[in-house]
Amino acid sequence: MPDSLIPDNLPVFLIFLSQILVVSVYLPLRRYKLRWEIFETHPVSEYPRYYPQTIEFERRRLTIGRNLPLFIALVGLGFFCLAWVSNYSQVTMTRVVLLFCMVQIVPVAMWEIWDAQRAHQMRAKDQSTTRKAELRVRHLSDFVSPLSITVAIVMYVFATFAMGYIYLNDLWSSDVRWKLPALLFVNALMVLGFGGLGVFHKLYGKRIDPYMANLDRMQRIAKGIKILAYMSIVYSFFILVLLSMQTFDLVLELNAIVTSIFYQAILAYGVLHAGEKRDFEVYREAVH
Amino acid sequence: MEIAIDTGVSEPVFAQLISQVKGAVLSGELEAGFALPSIRQLANDLRVNHNTVAKAYRLLERDSVIETRGHRGTYIHPDAKSNSVVDLSKKAADVLGSSVSTLRDSGLTDSEIRIAFTTVMKER
Numbered sequence: 001m002p003d004s005l006i007p008d009n010l011p012v013f014l015i016f017l018s019q020i021l022v023v024s025v026y027l028p029l030r031r032y033k034l035r036w037e038i039f040e041t042h043p044v045s046e047y048p049r050y051y052p053q054t055i056e057f058e059r060r061r062l063t064i065g066r067n068l069p070l071f072i073a074l075v076g077l078g079f080f081c082l083a084w085v086s087n088y089s090q091v092t093m094t095r096v097v098l099l100f101c102m103v104q105i106v107p108v109a110m111w112e113i114w115d116a117q118r119a120h121q122m123r124a125k126d127q128s129t130t131r132k133a134e135l136r137v138r139h140l141s142d143f144v145s146p147l148s149i150t151v152a153i154v155m156y157v158f159a160t161f162a163m164g165y166i167y168l169n170d171l172w173s174s175d176v177r178w179k180l181p182a183l184l185f186v187n188a189l190m191v192l193g194f195g196g197l198g199v200f201h202k203l204y205g206k207r208i209d210p211y212m213a214n215l216d217r218m219q220r221i222a223k224g225i226k227i228l229a230y231m232s233i234v235y236s237f238f239i240l241v242l243l244s245m246q247t248f249d250l251v252l253e254l255n256a257i258v259t260s261i262f263y264q265a266i267l268a269y270g271v272l273h274a275g276e277k278r279d280f281e282v283y284r285e286a287v288h
Numbered sequence: 289m290e291i292a293i294d295t296g297v298s299e300p301v302f303a304q305l306i307s308q309v310k311g312a313v314l315s316g317e318l319e320a321g322f323a324l325p326s327i328r329q330l331a332n333d334l335r336v337n338h339n340t341v342a343k344a345y346r347l348l349e350r351d352s353v354i355e356t357r358g359h360r361g362t363y364i365h366p367d368a369k370s371n372s373v374v375d376l377s378k379k380a381a382d383v384l385g386s387s388v389s390t391l392r393d394s395g396l397t398d399s400e401i402r403i404a405f406t407t408v409m410k411e412r
Contacts (some may be wrong), residue, residue, distance in 0.1 A: 129296030133333035135289045135312070137323045137361065206332045214290070 007084055015260045017080055019097065023104045024073035027271045031111070032066040044278050049211050050283035052121030061114055069107045071095045076100055091140040097154060097256040101263050108267060119208045126210045134214050138203050143222040148229045153238035156192065159185070162243050188235045195228040213279035223273055234262050289317050293334055301336055303377070305344035310372040311355060313364060322364040324354060 007013055039058065044051045051058060083096060140149060163185060202221045209217075238258055289312055293304045312318040324345075325333075331341040345362060348354045352371045356362050365371065391401050 130292060130294045131334045131336070132292045133325075133330055134291050135291045135309075135318070135325060135330070138329060204326065204329045204332060207335060209334070221359050 007087045009088075009090045009093050010258050011083060012090065012097065013080070013158055013194060016076075016083075016097050016100070019100065019104070019260045019264055020073050020076035022081065022265055024076060024107075026070040027267055028069035028107065031271050032062060035062055035065075039168045042283070046158060047283040048285050049126075049278055052118060052125050054152050065107065065111055065114070069104070072103055072107065076104075083116070094256040097260055103260070115207070119210075123210050126245065128210075130146070132214070138221075140199065140203065140225065143218075143225045144229045146227075148233070152229050152232040152236070155233055156188065159188070159236040159239040159243075162240060166247065185239060188232070188239060191228075191231060191235055195232065199225055199228060211282040216265065216278040219278075222244070223270075227269060230269075231266055234265075291330075291334070293336070295336075301334075301340050301346070302344040305341065306347055309344075309348055313368045313372045318362050318364050318368070320366045320368055324362040324364070326361065369411060 039055065039062075042050060044055050079096060079100070083093060088096065151164070202224050212220075241258065242255065290303065291308050293301050295301060297304075309318065309324075324330075327338055327341045327345060331338040334341070334399050345354065345356075349356060349362075352365050355365045355370045388401060391400075391404075396404075
């Protein structure tokens with residue numbers, strides 16, 4: 001038993017608790033409320049195009065989408081209590097926080113897959129013969145400032161250069177130290193790779209929702225691109241902080257804290273901006 | 289500017305695109321130097337085959353309504369307004385119409401005219 005009721009790594013414990021409450025309780029409930037309001041204010045009878053499936057099916061998914069994160073939150077709280085009582089070490093807590101990020105992402109990914117399926121079903125049911133498009137070139141800089149793009153690229157190049165410099169000059173004696181920065185670097189590479197593909201698909205790819213108004217579509221594209229740009233900046237910054245800390249033998253407690261804050265912020269941005277006003281008139285049945 | 293097509297009408301999609309671009313040039317909605325979206329972007333937005341948009345762009349370029357500046361993109365031609373007035377499809381229809389009338393007057397049947405037209409098109 002620990003001597004004190006307060007664990008040694010209190011900030012990590014607090015950030016873990018915040019991560020559980022924000023990602024698995026607050027954001028899912030908020031998303032549930034937003035969707036429920038849409039279903040209530042836009043009934044199937046008036047907006048049939050919005051419902052490729054029956055309303056019962058949609059509500060069932062909504063309930064699963066709310067309950068699964070809540071279940072994960074309960075498991076997380078159980079872990080939290082166990083870790084508190086057992087006074088988990090800093091390394092173990094860091095692992096728990098990072099692993100729990102992966103568990104918590106499952107319902108988020110599930111929502112994304114459901115939305116993609118929904119859009120696919122909308123396209124399959126779309127019988128209209130008229131299609132519209134904006135006769136205007138879309139550039140990356142229309143959606144995110146050139147400064148943000150420049151900063152993202154410069155930070156990434158700088159992080160890559162810093163890693164290469166440390167490795168080539170053998171500044172770190174132990175190979176173990178490379179594990180986390182290397183993992184993060186690969187992650188950043190994946191974020192950039194998949195993010196780049198995602199940006200390209202958003203800018204020039206097929207329409208996901210066949211009915212969505214052009215303005216709403218542009219807002220969605222802007223949101224996605226902004227998230228990717230900011231994520232890239234923060235990730236590179238995080239790698240640089242980590243490299244500095246390890247080079248100067250500073251405390252590594254910040255690893256879990258920074259990762260968790262970053263994770264919570266990105267997910268919160270996505271959900272909190274989902275409630276923007278959009279044109280639902282396009283989902284009414286076309287009159288022939 | 290918004291472009292709209294209807295896949296349920298007999299007029300081909302590429303012809304609808306051409307007439308709308310020319311119409312927008314004549315009305316002043318599209319001015320010389322205006323950058324047009326890429327073939328991929330427009331085809332994906334309209335959910336039509338890329339070749340359809342490519343064909344429309346090719347014909348508009350042939351009529352000097354638009355111009356392609358290498359990899360920099362496609363733009364409205366400086367002389368687009370005057371070139372949009374010339375309707376090559378109408379001109380072809382007029383020439384063919386008068387030829388068909390002449391041939392009919394000389395006693396040829398429609399099927400004979402069609403066979404002759406197909407043969408000529410294959411040869412040239």
